[in-house]
Amino acid sequence: MATSGASYLVTGSMGCIGAWTLYHLVKAGKQAVSFDLSDNRSRLNLLLSPEEQKAITFVKGDLTDVSQVLEVMGRVTHLIHLAALQIPFCKADPALGATVNVVGTVNIFEAARQVGLHHLAYASSLAVYGPPEDYPPGLVTADAPFDPRTLYGVYKQANEGTARIYWQDHQLSSTALRPYTVYGVGRDQGLTSEPTNAMLAAAAGEPFHISFGGRMQFHFASDVARQFIEAAETPLAGAFGFNLGSEPVGVAEVATLINALRPATEITCADSSLPFPEGLASGAYEELLPGVKPTPLVEGIRQTIEHFEACLADGRLTADAIG
Numbered sequence: 001m002a003t004s005g006a007s008y009l010v011t012g013s014m015g016c017i018g019a020w021t022l023y024h025l026v027k028a029g030k031q032a033v034s035f036d037l038s039d040n041r042s043r044l045n046l047l048l049s050p051e052e053q054k055a056i057t058f059v060k061g062d063l064t065d066v067s068q069v070l071e072v073m074g075r076v077t078h079l080i081h082l083a084a085l086q087i088p089f090c091k092a093d094p095a096l097g098a099t100v101n102v103v104g105t106v107n108i109f110e111a112a113r114q115v116g117l118h119h120l121a122y123a124s125s126l127a128v129y130g131p132p133e134d135y136p137p138g139l140v141t142a143d144a145p146f147d148p149r150t151l152y153g154v155y156k157q158a159n160e161g162t163a164r165i166y167w168q169d170h171q172l173s174s175t176a177l178r179p180y181t182v183y184g185v186g187r188d189q190g191l192t193s194e195p196t197n198a199m200l201a202a203a204a205g206e207p208f209h210i211s212f213g214g215r216m217q218f219h220f221a222s223d224v225a226r227q228f229i230e231a232a233e234t235p236l237a238g239a240f241g242f243n244l245g246s247e248p249v250g251v252a253e254v255a256t257l258i259n260a261l262r263p264a265t266e267i268t269c270a271d272s273s274l275p276f277p278e279g280l281a282s283g284a285y286e287e288l289l290p291g292v293k294p295t296p297l298v299e300g301i302r303q304t305i306e307h308f309e310a311c312l313a314d315g316r317l318t319a320d321a322i323g
C-alpha cells in the first residue's frame with residue numbers, strides 16, 4: 001500500500017492514460033513525477049488546471065536513455081510504466097518501436113532493480129493475443145496462448161517475458177495490465193481512438209464515421225488510470241499479467257449510445273471487425289485487484305461527451321481536434 005512518503009513515477013505521462021494517472025494522483029494528494037519525451041501538456045490541460053499541475057514534478061526524458069531513467073527512478077517509491085509507441089507508429093518504424101517499447105522497458109526493469117524498487121506496474125495490451133480464429137468461441141481465457149500479429153503485440157509479449165525473468169532472477173515483482181479499447185478525454189491517437197473521436201464529434205455537433213465495427217471491450221480511461229495506480233500499490237508475488245475484462249460491446253452499439261445522448265449528431269460505423277478477439281476474460285484480476293469498479297459504458301460515454309463540451313466551450317479544444 002502507498003505510504004505518506006510515497007512518490008509515483010509515471011512514464012508516458014503526456015499520453016492519454018498517463019495524463020489520467022497524473023490526474024488521479026494529484027486529486028488523491030499523492031506525489032507524482034511525470035516522465036515523458038514530450039513536454040506537450042495538451043492532454044493534461046484537459047484534466048487539470050495549471051494551478052493543480054504545480055503539484056507534479058515534470059521531467060522531460062527519453063526512456064531509451066538508461067542514465068535518464070536511472071536518475072528519475074532514484075526519486076520514487078512507486079512506478080507506473082506506460083510510455084510506448086502504439087500500433088501505427090511501430091509499423092511505420094519497427095526499429096524505433098522496438099527500441100522504445102522493448103529496450104525502453106528493459107531499461108525500466110533494470111533501473112528499478114538497481115535502485116532497489118521491489119515492484120512495478122506497466123502497460124501490456126490485448127495485442128499480445130492472435131485473431132479470433134486462433135481461439136475457441138467466447139471470451140479468450142486468461143491463460144490462452146499469445147499469438148501477436150503486429151510488431152506492437154510482439155514487443156508487448158517480449159516485455160511480459162522481461163518481467164518474468166526479472167521476477168525469476170531478482171524477485172522484482174510486476175503487474176501488467178492489458179487494456180483493450182480505452183476511451184475518454186485525451187484518447188486521440190492509436191488504432192482504437194476512433195470511438196473517442198466520435199464522442200468529440202458528437203460534443204461538437206458534427207457527424208463521424210468509425211472505420212471499423214465488430215465487438216470489443218471498452219475501458220474508461222479514468223478507470224484504467226486508477227487500475228494502474230492500484231496495480232502499482234499492490235505487489236503480488238510474481239510477474240502477473242491481467243486482462244481487464246468487461247462485457248464485449250458492438251461498436252455499432254457505442255454509436256447508438258452516442259446518438260441517443262446527442263440526437264442532433266450522426267455517428268456511424270463500418271461492419272468490418274479488427275483482427276482481435278471480441279473479449280478477454282479477466283481471470284483472477286477482480287479477486288487480486290478489487291479496488292476499482294468500472295464505470296458503466298453509458299455513464300463513461302456521457303461523462304466524456306460532457307467533458308469534451310466543456311473543453312470546446314472554454315477553448316481548451318476546437319473542432320479541428322476531431323481526428
Ligand SMILES: NC(=O)c1ccc[n+]([C@@H]2O[C@H](COP(=O)([O-])OP(=O)(O)OC[C@H]3O[C@@H](n4cnc5c(N)ncnc54)[C@H](O)[C@@H]3O)[C@@H](O)[C@H]2O)c1
Nearest residue numbers: 012014015016017036037038062063082083084123125182
Ligand atoms: N489506449 C489504449 O487503448 C491502449 C490499449 C492497450 C494498451 N495500451 C498501452 O497503454 C500505454 C499508454 O497508452 P496511451 O493510450 O496513454 O498512449 P499514448 O500514445 O497516448 O502515450 C504514450 C506516451 O509515451 C510517450 N513516449 C513515447 N516514446 C517515449 C520515450 N522514448 N521516452 C519517454 N516517453 C515516450 C509519448 O510522448 C506519449 O506521451 C501504452 O503502453 C499502450 O501501449 C493502450
